[in-house]
Amino acid sequence: MANDASAVSDARSPAVSNDKLADPFTPPADSSLWRKNFLLGAATASYQIEGAVDEDGRLPSIWDTFSAKPGKVLAGDTGAVACDHYHRWEADVDMLASLGLEGYRLSIAWPRVKDAAGLPNRKGLDFYKRLLNRLKEKGITTFVTLYHWDLPQHLEDRGGWLNRDTAYRFADYADLMSRELAGTVDAWATLNEPWCSAYLGYGNGHHAPGLADGRFATQAMHHLLLAHGLALPVLRANDPASQKGIVANIGRGTANSASAADQRAAHLFEVQHNAWILDPLLKGAYPQDLFELWPGTEPLVLDGDMQTISAPLDFLGINYYFRTNVASDGAHGFRDVPLEGVERTQMGWEVYPDGLRDLLTGFKSTYHNLPPIYITENGMASDDKVIDGHVDDTQRISFLKLHLAAVNQAIKAGVDIRGYFLWSLMDNFEWAFGYERRFGVVHVDYSTQKRTIKRSAELVAKFLKERKARV
C-alpha cells in the first residue's frame, strides 16, 4: 500500500525494543504459523527493483514518464537503476533461497515483454523464463503478478485505464505470459492493488499517470477490474494447474468518536478502501455508499461486465500496512485525524496489527464466498543503516512479530489464511517516496548495489529453519 505523500510523518521511536521481547521474532509454540503448509515468503515488484529500463527493447512505462517529471518523486528518484535486479537476479534468487523463504512474489513488467504493436519481446520473455526456472530449481513457490502498475506508456497515450480497450490489451498480455510461463508459476495475480492504480493514479494524481478527477478514478477502477475478469479465463485455459487471483490493499478506518457522523465516516473510509474493490469481485456490484462519498462518479458499466469481474477466485491476496483514524468532514465524507502517542514507521503509518485481524474476520462475515487468503504484503519502512556490516532493524522485528500474531488470531477465528509475504525482500523504489523509504528485510546500498541481510531476515530464517526441523 503506497499511500499518497500526505502521510503523517511524525514517526516515533518503536514501542518495544528488541532486547525487551522475550524472543524477538519466533511465534509462540501454539501459533498456526508453525504449520508447515503455511507459506512464508517475500515480495517485490518489477519497476521497484529491476532497473535496466532501456535494455533489451523494454518500452517506457507510465512510471518512467511520471518519475521523470520534476517534483513527482522525492529527490527526483526514478526506477532507471533501482536494485539492478535485471542483471543481479541470480544472486538475488540465491539470497532468497539462502534465507529459507519458501515463496517469492514478483511482478512482470508488461513493457518488457510486448512491443508497441503487441508482439512478444523475446529478450524480455527470456529474462522472466530464466528467473522463474531458477526459482523452481530452488523449490520456491512462485506468485506472479501481471500488473504492478508499470503500464506501457503507449497504452496510456491512448487513454490508459480510462480506455476500455486497455482491459482487452491486458487479457492479450495475460494470454502471452500464461502460455510462455505455464508450469513455472504456482499462482497468478492479475493486478496488484487496483485501488492505488485507480485512486492514486487517476483520482488524486499522486501516482502515475498523475491524473486527478473522481470520475476518472471510478472509471479506471472499472476497467482495471474488467481487465482482471477478462484475464481469468485466459489464465485458466493456458495454465490450469496454477492458482488464479488478485491482490487488494485494504485499509482499517476507525472513528475518532462514537458520534453517528464519525462512525459513518469510518464506514465510508472502509467502503472507499475495501468494498470498492471487494464488492465487485465477490458480490458482482459496486457499493452504493461509494457514490454517497463521491456523488456523480458512477462509472460506465456495460452489460455482462459485473459478471465478468466477479468470476470465482482461487485466492485473494491481501496487502495490509496501517490504520487510519477518521472523523466526518462535515459534508458527505471523512477526514484523517492522526492520533497522538502511537507508534509509527518511517512512512508515518501507525503500527496497528489489530486492524489486519479485524478486517480479515470482518471479510469472513461479509463475504460468504471469501476465497482462501494470502497476506501478499505486510511490512514497514525504517531508516536502516549498515553499521559494522549489520542492520539491527529492531522496529521491523517487532512489527513482523505483532502482525504475524494478528494473522494467527485471524486463523484461530476461522479465516482461511494460507501464507504471508514480507514486503519487501529488499529495499527498493518506494514510488513517490523514491529510495529514502526502506521496506526490505535486506538492505541495498544503491551506490554499490551491495545487499546486506538485516537482523529481521536473520530471525525469519532462524524460525523457518526451526519449523523445517520440527517433525
Ligand code: GCO
Ligand atoms: C503497494 C505496493 C508496494 C509498496 C508497498 C509499500 O502495496 O503499494 O504493492 O509496491 O512499495 O506497499 O508502500
